[in-house]
Amino acid sequence: MTDVTDTAAFGPGGERHTSGSLLTESARTRKRNAAEKRFKAYGIGAIAIAILSLVFLLTSIIGDGASAFRQTYASIPVTLSADVVDPDGNRDPEEMSGVYSMSYGSLLTDSLRNWIEQEGIQIEGLTDADLSGFFSNEAQASLRNQVLDNPELVGQTVEMTALTSSRVDGMFKGRVSEESASRDAKTSVAQFQLAEAMRENGTLVTRFNSSFITKPDASDNRAEAAGIGVAILGSLYMMLIVLVLALPIGVAASIYLEEFAPKNRFTDIIEVNISNLAAVPSIVFGILGLAAFINFAGLPRSTPIVGGLVLTLMTLPTIIISTRAALKSVPPSIRDAALGVGASRMQTVLHHVLPLAMPGILTGTIIGLAQALGETAPLLLIGMVAFVSTYPGAPPAGFFDPASALPVQVYNWTQRADPAFFERASGAIIVLLVFLLCMNLLAIYLRRKFERRW
Amino acid sequence: MNDMNIVERNVTTDTFKITARKVQVYYGEKHAIKDVDVDILDKTVTAFIGPSGCGKSTFLRCINRMNDTIDVARVEGEIKLDGENIYDKRVDPVQLRAKVGMVFQKPNPFPKSIYDNVAYGPRIHGLARNRADLDEIVEKSLRGAALWNEVKDRLQEPGTGLSGGQQQRLCIARAVATAPEVLLMDEPCSALDPIATSQVEELIDQLRKEFSVVIVTHSMQQAARVSQKTAFFHLGNLVEYGDTDDIFTNPQDPRTESYISGRIG
Amino acid sequence: MPVQWILLIVLAIAVLGYVLGRRRALTLVDGDARRLHSRPTYYGWNVALYAAVPALLVLLVWLFAQPMIIERSIDRYIPEDAVSEGQTRGMLLNEVRKVASTLNGAVAQDVLTRPEALTLTMDDSARMDALKAAGQAVLTKPVILDAAQQYMRSTHTGSIWLSIVTLALALGLAAFAWRRTGPEFRARNVVEQVMRAILIGCSTIAIMTTVGIVLSLVFESINFFRLYPWQDFFFGTEWTPSFGGGSELGMLPLLWGTLYISFIALLFAVPVGLFAAIYMSEYASPRVRSFAKPAIEILAGIPTIVYGLFALVTVGPLLRDWISQPLGLGNSGSSVMTAGLVMGVMLIPFVSSLSDDIINSVPQSLRDGSLGLGSTHSETIRQVVLPAALPGIVGAVLLAASRAIGETMIVVLGAGAMAQISGNPFEAMTTITVKIVGQLTGDNDFASPETLVAFALGLTLFVLTLGLNVFALYIVRKYREQYE
Structure with a gap:
């Protein structure tokens, strides 16, 4: 290396500005430390803003809604x-x-x-x-x-x-x-x-006021009698449909993509598709539901079946993404072990990989369901905002009866004149949030209980 | 200010640059460094050797308080730099690290241009009065790291585009640019091929003229080639410290001997 | 036979097939399962799958195809002169369907027998009254009634054939598979092939969803652009729909509102989210992090309708009473600022969790390098970590922008419905999503441009967000590869 001889040019350090006692803080260091403190304060401020927003939001909703x-x-x-x-x-x-x-x-x-x-x-x-x-x-x-x-x-x-x-x-x-x-x-x-x-x-x-939770919606001039019974039932029906459709389909799709799919254009397209679907605005799914399920397939408007199908399509990407992550986290050694004793790939997946990935899959599914439960916009487009004051029948026929859904009921009430409906809208949100809280706690519990480190 | 510096640098090579007394390091529950006393000379290359996990890197990181960045690490005892305890409450690690530079195991150039990589330290410490000053520091540092001829025509290209050996020399140039008094090197050649290694080793020998260099290495040959003083660590203890020649030819402690002859580590 | 029954019978055949198939396999080898190629359950599954899968597929296709075919034949059945002024054939068909379902309802309630329903005429006042009394009044023209009866007949014939075909298919294939069962037969391979096909089928649903979205948007948008010039839609600055006709359907005011609100939301969410992420990944002690991170994530789990209500009842009035009215900027609770701020709160966790991931993926060695040179923590973050993470953060911001543009409930409740282009953020404006909801809720007439415009707006929204997403995901992916 000829370069090394150049070090002769590197004379005794002329720029040794930094010396001086370590025990005294130089003016520049003081300035830099002040900047450091400011920067840190911005961070704390940001977190404080986020948490205060949360607290403000929750107290305002609960404050308005508790009286319902x-x-x-x-x-x-x-x-x-x-x-x-x-x-x-x-x-x-x-x-x-x-x-x-x-x-x-x-x-x-x-x-x-x-x-x-x-x-x-x-x-x-x-x-x-x-x-x-x-x-x-x-x-x-x-x-x-x-x-x-x-x-x-x-x-x-x-x-x-x-x-x-x-x-x-x-x-x-x-x-x-x-x-x-x-x-x-x-x-x-x-x-x-x-x-x-x-x-x-x-x-x-x-x-x-127990009738708030059990009774159906009431007309404009009877705000005091309006309840969320039909809405809860409608939401429950839709969640059932989503669970029954999205979980098996999502798991099947993930198993194929993660365990069997060859790396080719087709699977590439599917993957890009799924990640994009996850980010498509929910209202677009509403348009799809209106055009495909109601206008094309002729399913009845305002019904849990249409809502359930739309929410299924919306939830699928979430479930697929979390299921694939769960499958991925099962170490390859488990697969090798099963294949090594002569199991087929299908047997390996069904007997070993899937059971190990199950907690992760369930957690993802619950979180997907929670998202679907709070979704409003697509349901507006498939007519669930209609005034429904009769309970839907028992499933499966009841899936085809008109019903409301919790978040849509909230929207519906915000469009009414009597301020008592606003109180009830906030009350319905409290119920919705309680449901969401329970689902998330269940997901956290599952994750904690079955968490496995490889 | 420059005058003062020159005066300060007129110390003989016999002065102790760093003196460590009863240094203890804990990682959470683990007692990683036990009772280490060591005196490091100025204008000398001191090598820390020992089997993996013996605490040599941990001790090195104590010297510029890099262990502060690890939440669970706790350091006790005292380490003096030019007679000042660096663990004193009044010491700002930022100021300390400007005096005690560090080069890491894996080359870690910033995702910036070569020029900006070298200019980074001088900029944050305000070492240059103007652009010309900065240019001069960058050139000097790159020359000092024996990299100038290779990169002088592409200073604005990203530092990550260089080869492994060049990257490590860039990192050395980056450390040299802040004009430190001590240069810590944590296995600087472990990620390099033999040719790049020999370039860096040559460079370390040059750096001795300017700085007190402390190098951690897993390679005994390297320690023998580049250092004047060697310290052998084992299980968190400083087992033996002395002239490199003595350690390799006439170790006092049986553990040192075992290690050198390849029986442990 | 009702569809549920067919479904149940097919499944019953499949279960029976499972039992018989398994038993046959075992009998053929005198109960010594070792002499079989596959484990006995696979022989059972083989028969069950043969019985169920093709029959169910036929059932599914039939259910979709039958109404279309019947409606086409009914459509021919309705003479041209039956279509009166201001009606479309589609509306008539709807009426036919309604009448038919009324008659079916009457039959179910035993008001009429089936033959009576099929021979009912409008002059038959006794029966008509009976129908009215039962709440199933038939009020229509004779032509429609005729068509409805024709519709009932065809549907009935169709469902009889459906039962016959599916059940025959299930039984026949089950018998075929059962006969094929033998010790040499590779049942497991067949079953696994079928399962694999099912898995592939499931994974194509994602593609079919996208295709469905694109088709439904594009078809109706084409219909819209036949009725309304596209130049006026994309470049018009007036939005005044009126169902009587003569509407101005220019998209620009909606686009302006959308972008303005998204801009304010990002202006709030990006600094807050980014600083929150920086603090949490670089400074916060594990205790602070274990409290602050979930708290911020709760924001992400709250449904948008809750944010919408929050904007409507709390933030809107607050901004109006404390800022816009005292400053004389406007009197409306719904405003760009209201919707923007609330949407900003919604986006905080989105920005912060994405940025958190990205900041964490910057290698520690870079931080060490910078700290080792004596830079402070904030200098390291600003000059080394953030520049290194920049592409990823840009990607995250773009994803957040796409989410802001597509957000519906917050703007429906918080932004107002005034389509206007104005710079004052305290005025009510409206967005693409608000107008999609507005034009598509309630009774729709799918022949009028006022309804169809929603699909063109949907298409615009879809293209806009898709473009942002694809671009953002590309950037993020490139960024990730850099440090892998």
Whole structure:
């Protein structure tokens, strides 16, 4: 190396600026350390922003939604006068069903008026509209059903626990104040005072609202009766379909790609395809569902079967990617051992590799399902946003009945006018998040329990 | 400032550059270095030898506090550089590492141009007043690392495009450019072919004029070729330390002898 | 015979075939399984697969093909003059289907017998009233009723033939496979061949999905461009759809809204996500990491509808009351800023986990090299780690951008529906995805450009995101190869 002789040119270090005692921090080092601190602070700031966003998001949703799980009811004696509910007087449910809910509404209003008089409550400016708007329309309907089921009640006075309207309910959830009531056409200061009086009296109670979880959606003017029963069922049906289709198909596809596929153009195309599919916007899958499953294949709109199929196609890439990772993590020595004792490749995979990869596959599947459970946009396009107030039937026929889905129900409620629906939308999200939490905890549990280091 | 430096460099080669006393290193529960005392001379090549896992690299990394970057590592005892304890609370490892440069086992040029690789240290430490200064430092360092003639026409090409031996010399040039007083080399030739190895060994001999060089090597021949002083480590202990000739011809400790004759390690 | 029944019977034949096949194999060698080529279960599987697979395939194809064939013949059955003003043949066909399903419903409820349903006429007021009473009123024209009855007849004949063909196929092939069973027969090889074919079939579903997406987008987009000039769609700056006709369907305002919102989202998410990733992979102690990393990942697991609601009820009003109204920038809760910020929060974990991976794949030797030269940790990160990781990070940002462009629920709830091109981020604007949802929810008329435009928008969105993805994945892959 001629170069080495050049080192003669490398004289005694002229640039030894760095010397000086190590024990004193030079000005430059101080500056550099300050920059270091700033940089680190940016990092902490970024993490703080992320975590604060999470906390803010969760508290705002839970704060808004927690009240959906409580609902205000009034218990007053209701006189079921025979003239109203059974004008013909022969207690025949068939004929009594000719009486509309509206008439029962007037019964409730009258009973409330009587009750006020009896209790001696004096409220200025209390109008008939305030009284009739006090109860939910749902209360009339349920009173009617009660009477039709049990005609003996006619003519008696029964203690009835009636659902109050969303405005009265809102008074106890901070949504409606005396001041806002004065500006609201649907309620009034008098109604507000009446509710206060009944509350002090113990007649009005706010208690756990189980019907929110079990009952179907309700129409625009009955926000207080709306529930997520149909939505939960619809989501459950779709998850079943996704599980039954996506898991076997995904596992089969992964086994082929990971264990059997030759390296050629065809498998290359499949692989590129899968990674791109995973990043296609979900709404495009909705368009596919609309065009392929509804318009082309003629499946019915708004049904779990179509939703399930669309979500299956969406979830497949996730499942395939995680399954392949799980298969890849099984060391080749296991395969060699099985092949070495004369097992065929198929036997090797089915008897040895697949069972070892199972925990990873299940974890990936649960995470895929959780994604599918929260997906909204594609379901809007296949009509699941429609108003559905009847429960779908039992599977498999029920898969073809119209249903809603939890996230779509949330969207649906945000499009309504009554603010009580917003509370319910947040409430539905809490339920959705609880489901997601459970699924993720299960995935973490599986991962922890079966994690294997090779 | 330059004057001061020149004065400082007029020390005789007999002065101790580094003195280590009762150095202990723990990796979590593991006691990796036990009670090491060593005095390293200026303007000398000191070789650390010993079987794999004996702690020679770990001790080397103590000298410029690279062990600080490992979460579980803990160092006790004292190591003095020119009489100042480098583990003193007031010492900033950044300043220390400017004085104690390091070359690693695998060539690790940054994914930048050759020029920027060498200029990196001077830039962060603010060693150059202007562009011309920097050019000069880069050229000097590359000459010092015996690489200038090979790369002078392609300084703007990426350093990762060089051959293995060239990359390692680039890394040495990079370390030299910050004008350190001590140069630590952690098995600098283990990833190189024989020709590149001999180039680097030649270079190490040249560097001795300028720096106190400490080299960790797994090759006894290499230690014999390049070093004046040799320290033999075994199971975290410094077994024997002395002139290289003595260690190889007349080892005092039976463990050293076993190692040198190839019975352990 | 209902499809479920056919399915069950075929499966039953397969199970029976399994049992018989296995038994035959064992009987032929007097119960000494060692003399068989394959293990006895494979002989069973062989028969079962022969019974089930072809029959089920035929069933599947038939179910898709039959309605199409019948509808084509019905289509011929409806005379030209039955199509009234403002109707398409497609709408008439829909009506035929509806009437037929009503009649089927009536038969199921025992309001009519099947022959009665098939001979029902519009003049038969007694039966019509009975139908109405049962909630299955038939309100249509005689031609349609005729066609519907024809439809019922064909469907019925079709399903009878379907039963016969599939069951015969299942039985015949099961018998064939059963007869072939013998000690020399290589059952395992056959079974494994079939299984392999099934595996290949499953892995092509991904391709078929893509093909399905492309076909459905392209066909309807072509229909759209027949009704509406493509120049006006791609370069029009007005978006005023009206179902009465005379709509302006220019895409540019939507594209502007999409890009503007995505830009704000990235402006927020990229620095936060990147710094969070840097802090976690370079600085954080294991304890901090074990808490912060999952917390950030929770953000990724939250469905977008939740972010949407958050934008609608919390962030929107907050920005309006505290920033845009006091500064006189606008009065709308839904705005580009609202949607952009919330989407930014959604993208944080996306950017940070991708960047985290990429930063971690920068070799430690580079960090050591830099630290060994006496650079501080942040200098190492800024001048060595980040430049080395840059291509990967660019890829990650592009993936995030593609996600932002395709995001739907946040913009549906947070951005508003005003199609406009404006620079003020506190005004409501709208995006491609919002308009796809808007044009495709509710009752659709697939002959009007106002509905079909959604497919053209979908195609644009698909091409846009696909392009970004392919490019980003290419960059990331190249980057990974560099350090492998």
